[in-house]
Amino acid sequence: MSIYHKEYRELQQIKLAVxxxxxxxxxxxxxxxxxxxxFEPEIGKWSLIGSFVGKNEDLDNAANRILYDxxxxxxxxxxQVKAFGNAKRDPSGHVVSITYSAMVLKSKYCEEKINQHDANWFPIDDxxxxxxxxxxxxxxxxxxxxxxxxxxxxxFNLLPQKFTLPQLQSLYEGILNEPIDKRNFRRKVAQMEYLVKLEEKDMSESRKGAYYYRFDEDLYKLKQNFNL
Structure with missing residues (x-):
């Protein structure tokens, strides 16, 4: 048996997870x-949701399966974000994990499935x-x-189909964890032809109300210019 054949057999013992x-x-x-x-190891602690990649399963398919479950x-x-491959990262053995990030609209996920997994939402600053x-x-x-x-x-994947500019600014401030100047923000938004202003207003925050907008993905694909 060649040294390369031996190494190949040993590498097969490494587990792949998402x-x-x-x-x-x-x-x-x-x-x-x-x-x-x-389950052990570290039963009872908080964790990302993950799984081993199945036989003949693509990485993207594994990530979508985990998210759906x-x-x-x-x-x-x-x-896909990054591979984490420290040989001692998992005490159960040598496990290489490929991380994926997803953005979900919280109003659409299945509450029953969330409860089945004993899952909970946490602010990223806590x-x-x-x-x-x-x-x-x-x-x-x-x-x-x-x-x-x-x-x-x-x-925009974190917003409903129609949203106001204050909601959009709050979203970016929440992600970036910093305040955004309202005037500069509105100036940049005004240059985005793919943000379509609707006739309908949100009257819940003020008497004057705030117009709803929607993101036109097809129009964005034609322009391909985004800068906030």
Whole structure:
């Protein structure tokens, strides 16, 4: 047996997993969905939702399966973040984890499935200690999200189909964790032809009300210019 054949057989003992970092938005705060781990090692601690990749299963399919099992949602915006491969990251053995981040509209997920997994939402500025290197995974995903939301319209996945400009600004302030100048924000938004102003108003916050807008994805694909 050649040394390369031996190494190949040893590498087959490494397990491959996917962990999903699921973001939501509530009360002007970016939140993270965590589950209470129900088995050893580190039973009872908070954890990202994850699973081993099945035989003949693609990574993206595994991530979508995990998200559906937890939330009941399909066709959700999701992107691969990073591989975590420290040989000692999981005390049960050598497990390489590929992290995915997803953004879900909290009003649409299945409450029953969430309860089945003993899951809970946490503001990202008040996260509990998690198992293994999951805190590092989340930090990495948040940093990536904050970079990308300025140049890509991915944050709209956290809003309902119609929204007001104050809601949009609150969302960006929640993600970036910093105040945004209202006048500059409105000036940039006014240049976005793919933000379509509707005739309907939200009258819940003031007598004057705030017009609703919607994000036109098809129009954005034609323009491909986004900067907030």
């Amino acid at each position: 962990d999903c970092i699921i973001f939501g938005f509530n009360n002007n705060k970016l939140e993270l969905l965590l589950i209470r781990r129900g 937890l939330s009941g949602l399909e066709n959700i915006y999701m992107e 996260l509990p200690e998690m198992v293994f290197d999951h805190n590092d995974m989340v930090d990495c995903a948040i940093s990536r999200l904050r970079r990308r939301v300025r140049n890509f319209p991915i944050a």
